[in-house]
Amino acid sequence: DIQMTQSPSSLSASVGDRVTITCRASQSISLYLNWYQQKPGKAPKLLIYSASSFQSGVPSRFSGTGSGTDFTLTISSLQPEDFATYYCQQSYSSPYSFGQGTKLDFK
Amino acid sequence: QVQLQESGPGLVKPSETLSLTCTVSGGSISSGDYYWSWIRQPPGKGPEWIGYIYYSGSTNYNPSLESRVTISVDTSKNQFSLKLSSVTAADTAVYYCVRDRLAGIYDFWGQGTLVTVSS
Numbered sequence: 343d344i345q346m347t348q349s350p351s352s353l354s355a356s357v358g359d360r361v362t363i364t365c366r367a368s369q370s371i372s373l374y375l376n377w378y379q380q381k382p383g384k385a386p387k388l389l390i391y392s393a394s395s396f397q398s399g400v401p402s403r404f405s406g407t408g409s410g411t412d413f414t415l416t417i418s419s420l421q422p423e424d425f426a427t428y429y430c431q432q433s434y435s436s437p438y439s440f441g442q443g444t445k446l447d448f449k
Numbered sequence: 450q451v452q453l454q455e456s457g458p459g460l461v462k463p464s465e466t467l468s469l470t471c472t473v474s475g476g477s478i479s480s481g482d483y484y485w486s487w488i489r490q491p492p493g494k495g496p497e498w499i500g501y502i503y504y505s506g507s508t509n510y511n512p513s514l515e516s517r518v519t520i521s522v523d524t525s526k527n528q529f530s531l532k533l534s535s536v537t538a539a540d541t542a543v544y545y546c547v548r549d550r551l552a553g554i555y556d557f558w559g560q561g562t563l564v565t566v567s568s
Contacts, residue, residue, distance in 0.1 A: 343512075374552075374553070376553075376554055376555075378555075384560075385558035385559065385560060385561050386555070386558060387558075388554065388555060388556050391554045391556075392554075397556065429495055429496065431496075431553075431555075432553075433552055433553025433554055434553075436498075436509055436511075437498055437511040437512060437513070438498045438553040439498070440495040440496045440497070440498075441495060442494070442495045443495050
């Protein structure tokens with residue numbers, strides 16, 4: 343099975359900050375990497391798929407890059423509604439696996 | 450836009466079978482354009498994929514759960530269901546039904562239902 347490791351596990355930031363979250367796969371997954379945002383008590387929401395493609399309705403301040411084993415999610419200017427937990431997930435091979443999450447909170 | 454809604458008991462006793470149903474509205478399971486998945490999330494942890502079903506009835510399960518999982522579909526009711534047998538406390542989680550774009554990309558999620566395994 344492919345293991346997904348995110349860093350950092352938690353991150354404190356302020357509105358307007360540029361934030362980067364990293365995800366590493368235990369083997370190459372090409373571009374088969376997706377990012378989700380989850381707020382407390384809510385289901386995860388798809389943000390980015392196939393490493394860098396935007397899901398409809400996602401603000402352009404979110405961006406995804408990477409290929410192979412190393413990927414990043416960047417939020418260019420944090421907004422109040424962006425404070426949440428972010429998960430990466432590989433869709434290269436079954437069983438499709440998620441990272442452990444990165445919790446983004448107010449500094 | 451498609452909506453998914455989970456239903457079923459919120460409390461299951463150890464060694465018994467967890468049963469949940471997902472009702473899909475705003476789109477047809479029979480369209481053939483998607484897989485229909487179950488994903489669970491234990492308290493404080495990341496999500497875990499359980500398995501999916503295609504409208505034809507073909508399935509794919511997470512090997513870690515395969516011996517205990519059955520996913521079925523009822524296209525006449527636009528529903529799909531999950532059964533997980535011999536549950537333990539480790540199966541306590543929020544269970545989500547999810548639409549999968551045939552590529553492991555989960556674009557629509559139900560609100561989730563907490564299932565607690567306890568006597």
